[in-house]
Amino acid sequence: MNKLIHSVTVVTMDNKNSVFDGFVIVKDDKFHEVKQGTPSEYDKNQADEIINGSGKWLLPGLINSHGHLGSAFLRGAGDDIPLMTWLKTVMWPNEQKFTEEIVKNAASLAMVEMVKSGTTTFLDMYHLYMDKMAELAISSEMRTVLCRGMIGLCPDREQDEKIAESIQLFHDYNGVNKGKVTVALSPHAPYTCPPSFMIKVVDAAKKNGMWIHTHLAETKGEVDRHIAEHGVSPVKHMDDLGLFDVPSLIAHGVHLTVEDLHILCEKNVSVAHNPMSNLKLGSGIAPIPDMINKGITISLGTDSTASNNNLDLFEEMRFAALIHKGTHEDPTVTTSEMILRMATNWGAKALQLEKLGKIKAGYQADFILVNPNSAHLLPSDKKRVLSHLVYSAKGSDVTDSFVGGVHIMKDKELLSLDEEKIIFEAKAFQI
Numbered sequence: 559m560n561k562l563i564h565s566v567t568v569v570t571m572d573n574k575n576s577v578f579d580g581f582v583i584v585k586d587d588k589f590h591e592v593k594q595g596t597p598s599e600y601d602k603n604q605a606d607e608i609i610n611g612s613g614k615w616l617l618p619g620l621i622n623s624h625g626h627l628g629s630a631f632l633r634g635a636g637d638d639i640p641l642m643t644w645l646k647t648v649m650w651p652n653e654q655k656f657t658e659e660i661v662k663n664a665a666s667l668a669m670v671e672m673v674k675s676g677t678t679t680f681l682d683m684y685h686l687y688m689d690k691m692a693e694l695a696i697s698s699e700m701r702t703v704l705c706r707g708m709i710g711l712c713p714d715r716e717q718d719e720k721i722a723e724s725i726q727l728f729h730d731y732n733g734v735n736k737g738k739v740t741v742a743l744s745p746h747a748p749y750t751c752p753p754s755f756m757i758k759v760v761d762a763a764k765k766n767g768m769w770i771h772t773h774l775a776e777t778k779g780e781v782d783r784h785i786a787e788h789g790v791s792p793v794k795h796m797d798d799l800g801l802f803d804v805p806s807l808i809a810h811g812v813h814l815t816v817e818d819l820h821i822l823c824e825k826n827v828s829v830a831h832n833p834m835s836n837l838k839l840g841s842g843i844a845p846i847p848d849m850i851n852k853g854i855t856i857s858l859g860t861d862s863t864a865s866n867n868n869l870d871l872f873e874e875m876r877f878a879a880l881i882h883k884g885t886h887e888d889p890t891v892t893t894s895e896m897i898l899r900m901a902t903n904w905g906a907k908a909l910q911l912e913k914l915g916k917i918k919a920g921y922q923a924d925f926i927l928v929n930p931n932s933a934h935l936l937p938s939d940k941k942r943v944l945s946h947l948v949y950s951a952k953g954s955d956v957t958d959s960f961v962g963g964v965h966i967m968k969d970k971e972l973l974s975l976d977e978e979k980i981i982f983e984a985k986a987f988q989i
């Protein structure tokens with residue numbers, strides 16, 4: 559199945575950061591050709607479907623590298639309180655009441671919100687009904703990394719069951735739907751997972767060829783308590799336990815020492831930067847410019863709607879671009895290109911996904927179309943597109959979305975998710 563999308567401004571995010579007027583040809587799930595100018599008669603004759611891009615911007619679908627979809631119904635349930643109080647009084651007590659239906663409806667709502675604001679790939683760390691989440695992900699046609707979140711503060715037998723569940727998820731779903739679903743191991747955090755449990759997780763990762771995603775160094779209090787209890791920083795401790803001997807992505811990384819940064823760099827650990835969640839929970843601001851200078855891979859995450867409170871990566875990009883300029887009193891520490899890479903090809907790298915996040919022949923055909931004909935995106939020329947995408951665009955400017963060549967949103971209408979039904983069910987939610 560060949561698709562030809564013409565009359566678009568292509569934002570490639572390739573190594574030269576090329577932006578040009580042209581067209582793309584998608585063959586099955588990948589880009590076959592990405593070219594400047596107009597398609598030939600031959601190109602048109604070869605296409606099964608021809609889409610007129612009408613001057614829209616075509617760019618890689620956005621990648622959300624950290625979230626918790628199952629808790630989407632806790633949006634607004636507990637604002638303006640610190641992380642630990644929030645977890646203990648809002649999140650965990652409410653989640654104990656969650657049924658399969660609630661989790662499925664909440665995750666579906668989150669997927670609607672993500673697709674409508676330009677996200678094509680997401681990582682989901684959650685502890686309930688992840689097999690059902692995998693089925694939802696498959697039917698949505700989104701690209702997904704699934705992580706069964708594990709808290710290790712429980713008896714040995716329960717710990718082992720959680721790890722076994724994660725491995726089963728990996729065997730059942732890793733690589734399904736033409737590779738759109740992958741599975742990673744996910745111990746929740748050092749403050750909820752004792753060292754003995756972390757060692758078991760590392761062992762399971764090595765035996766099964768899985769990578770690891772965990773929360774790390776999110777708040778100062780958590781880091782201080784860890785040092786008081788174990789004598790070393792959580793990053794150093796996780797490294798000592800062997801966590802970073804397997805490919806790893808940490809969420810947050812807000813409170814890091816110079817030695818921590820060195821470890822993350824040496825061990826090629828990626829970081830999911832969640833600026834809005836970190837600000838809302840008063841956790842602090844991650845030293846992203848320092849990490850980028852060291853060559854650490856930075857991706858962008860929203861965290862859950864309970865600590866953000868939305869899943870619009872355009873907002874997340876803008877926050878990521880602005881807060882570091884402010885705290886450093888230096889506007890040069892972030893650039894629009896850097897921020898867009900966090901949400902595209904750096905995000906793909908952080909999620910261990912190859913050939914994703916660029917508009918390039920041979921890459922996965924995950925892309926979105928953005929309508930530039932709005933007052934807040936004018937005046938527009940190719941030199942300003944990256945700037946507009948980071949400093950001015952909104953998720954609602956996205957009109958179309960494709961994942962692995964599958965058209966999942968057309969002129970703002972969702973094709974793989976039943977938006978009306980999902981909104982109806984969300985409105986009916988009560989707890």
Ligand SMILES: [Zn+2]
Binds near residue numbers: 624625626809861862
């Ligand atoms: Zn999180």
